[in-house]
Amino acid sequence: MLKIKKLKVYLFLSTVAGLMSVGFEHSAVFSQSSPQANVRLTTEPPISQTIPFEAEASTPQKPVKLTLQAVDATGKPVENAKINLKIFTPPKNPWFTTDFPIVEGTKLLDVQAIAPQGQLQVQQILPIRGNYQLQVNVTPITPNAFTPIQQNLHLSVPENPVKYRNFAILAGILLIVGLGGGWVIGGRQETQPGEIAPQRVRLLLSSATVVAIIALLAINLSSEMAQSQTSHGEHHHHTSAAEPETDNYDIVKQQGLQVQLLGDASATVGETDKLQVQVVDEKTQQPVSDVLLNIKTKSLEDGWVPFAYQGIPDATGKLTWEQQFFDGAPHNVLVEVSPQPNASRQFSPLRVQKNVDVEGVAPPVSIRLIVLAYLTGIIIIGLLVGLQLRRQLSLQH
16 A cells, blocks of 8 residues: 555656646747847848949939837837947958958948937948848837847848849950960961970960050059049049038027037048037027937939938937948038927028048959959960860861
8 A cells, every 4th residue: 555655646746747847848938939129120122122332323323221120029119219220341352352342341330319219210322242230239218118129130232233244244255365365376386496385376475464464554553543533533523613502511500509510521431430410509508309300421423322311319419420431532411400390499490511521442452463363364264275175176187
């Protein structure tokens, strides 16, 4: 009887332990699968339909609208949040460089935004192909209102199909040139006494050497001339332009408000330029935060807009951001200040703006040499193929 009782107790304890383990496993699975606070990203147009910036585009390119929405564990938008967004360009790859190698692996944008509904919208041109990294940090304005959110998002921008077509055409032309050279060299030719190679072969090799030297010089000098023309173009623009909409007035005092746009008047491709808008009451010098700030950056040469954002200042009346001017041309930063719909202070919109001279940076010599090596390699491949075809034909005869 004692053994039977012990057996029953053992079975009872085993059953309880089994139920408890199932319960723990179920709770663990539930906790792992339960939703968490996160940031949702949408783009307009879809990122698959976005192409990198084209400097020689016939029509002005439009920026991509990036919408970030912070939500809590229930999927409900968080309220009264600060959102810090940092956008980093795809990493450097010297073997397969983009049109703007200086921009690779750099910070493109850094903006601090007040988001009453947990949403941030910016318009940004993505200059090169590849995988962009977006670092998002969402914190509550009121301490402990919600758990801060830190998240890394990614955007993969495809290459413009026209680039592949143009490269295929260029590679085809170089391959044909190499095939023709190989066909000529592979023919039966007599070598005169004292000559290392037949005259036709020597002329062909000499011509190829001259072409390679000219191509190398052209690649190096074209970048230097482009950079020089950019700087002269900037000087010419500022000495001859007299359009009132591009004049600098980075501080305005009107209708009882003082609006100031702070930041450097010069920038360099590959580096960010820190800018700040500050709105204060002209009489009391107290910060004004119940206004809307509409920011737009525009290229003064071609008129396209690389960055735009509409937001509100923080409690100190300031809005700060860093942006990279990835094109070596003068830009205009315009900020329009208008009252919020329900604000007690109503006024006509005010504008402050600043012209920024952007210094272009030529690609490194190593990248130019790599590109030249690729082009030369295609010719050599064509040369070897043409030589082999001519020899096979000669053996058949």
